[in-house]
Amino acid sequence: MKNGFLKNFYQHNGKVMGTALLVIISFWIGVLIILPQLSMLDYSLREYLPSGEVGDYTLKNYRHLIYGAEGASDPYNYVDLKVFMRTIIAAICVTIFNLILCYPIAFFLGQVAKGMKLRVFALLLIIPYWINEILRAFALKIIFGATGMINAVLIGMGILDEPFDFIRADIALYAGLGYAYILLMVFPMYNVIESLDGNQIEAARDLGAPWWRIHARIVIPYAKPGISSGATMVFMLSAGALAAPQILGGPSSLWFTQIIYQWFNDGGNWSQGAAYAIVLLTSCIIIVLAFMKLFKVNMGDIGK
């Protein structure tokens, strides 16, 4: 099987090109993905020595997340654990919210819009992403701010008497996270839905199916690979987001990545930061795998 794949690969790309591609891919996977993660893992398992020397292997850094600093008054590290849980749950919520928002868009683009309309609509989706992430986050902060557009409109219409603090309520944060990854959700879904034969939708309709049933039985099962790759990306990236929580988060809200950032940057304790980062990464992977199992998605389908 593997041999066959290699042979095929070479036949397809030629000897020189094939070898070049293999080298580049191996470099990318090895040097840019695996090695840094391994060194992170190594850091996380070593004792932190302020002097900068390499410490001995220990599980202390992981212990810290669960039980807190030695000699702390609480039996568990409530502060960090709470932030961790909240980050995961919020990331799941952002993913679900995004899914609900993006499915109709992807369906519209993939099955309903044709020609010019499709191009215009796709462009409208893409153009905002020409602006960089930080600027977009600040724009949202302004829109959601006390004197921002949303408050102005709501007060103007008489729905609110005084400005509502969207930032403190974390609404701005969720909106920002949701908005940041819309494209990553829409495009994999659009890709799959676009390849669905429209006759199948018509056939279901002809056989008496109401619209919701057509989605439940025909479109969604077909779009599952796209939905799962979109959802995986959005979940992973939301859980690991830093800029949006930094800018849009309320004064009280900490995102787990912010704690990690503090360990690395402010605390200079790379071992501790690495341990937290590894926990976040593994938890996210486990959650994604669990959801895939729950919805019977195969790993191989994701790339579709």
Place this chain on the structure above:
Amino acid sequence: MSAGVGVNLENLWIRFGDFVAVRDANVNINGGDFFSFLGPSGCGKTTILRSVSGFLDPSEGRVLIGGNDMAGIGPNKRPTALIFQNLALFPLMKVWENITFSMEIKGASAKERRKRADELLDMIALPGQGDKLPSELSGGQKQRVAIARALCAEPDVLLLDEPLSALDLKLRQHMRTELREIQKRVGITFIYITHDQGEALTMSDNIAVMKAGIIDQIGDGKTVYNDPSTAFVASFVGENNVFRGKVKEIRGDEALIATNRSGDLVSRISTANQGKMNVGDEAMMFIRPEALSIAETGTSGDHFVTAKVNHEEFEGNSFNIFTEGDGGKEIKVSIPNLGQTFEDHTGQQITLEYETQNAVAVPAGELATE
């Protein structure tokens, strides 16, 4: 089964922007009939079918099913089931789930559905194949599953959009017989679309022949084949030899045509055009290859044609002779092979003979392009 729900198209127009896809169609389809729309690619057959199934609204005119105006009734509410040109089986559902999808919508239990699926699988001669996926079936089997899926919805009218076009010739011929049998068994109205005149002739009770959005003629197979009302129908349905000319004389329901190339020839006037053709009109006369035979050389008269033989071929059941003909088109003569000796005429001048009743005259018009 609910037998005999008829379909009527009344002054049906369908436009896409400025383009007229269907022009003033008037068709009455009797309940329980096997009715075909026959016409070349792009003539508007699918468009008509989609207006019957409810996926397209008429620009003008009405579609009636069982006497009821279907305006405003969606495809999921009409008593029709459509078999798509590409079948459109649901790839992720097993065969039995595909077949009973219409029952699933109505909330039937899995047990009921299984039972019905097994009955239908027996009917389409695929017993025990319910647990396969559509991708695991052959072309002909998929075909039959699509038919079963449509029949399971218990429609009053089954609409079939060239369902055999993807199959190879042998299977296509086999499925013709099978479809006709299924139709007789269930007794519902079938509306069948095809560009294959063989399919239309073998299966249908009645045929509508279409050309670029216009229905030229409606009739049973024999009528359409033997008594075409336009030049298009004469040239599209079956092989035909055309002789162009002008009407020289009308003799009751026969006409003498002064042909451009073969002198004066006598012909029957097609029923639809009797009393409508006048002396001096441009006319076309058609004679089938099998209606021509070789006469003694030198004989002449108003049912003899003299022409030079270009080439000949042996087709098994017949010998075919191709002679020079009108407007660059060859005249084809087809002589049944009954074991007789057959001499080579290539390059010779021969005389052909036909009987008046086997020639049919219509007003000059557009011919079907092959």
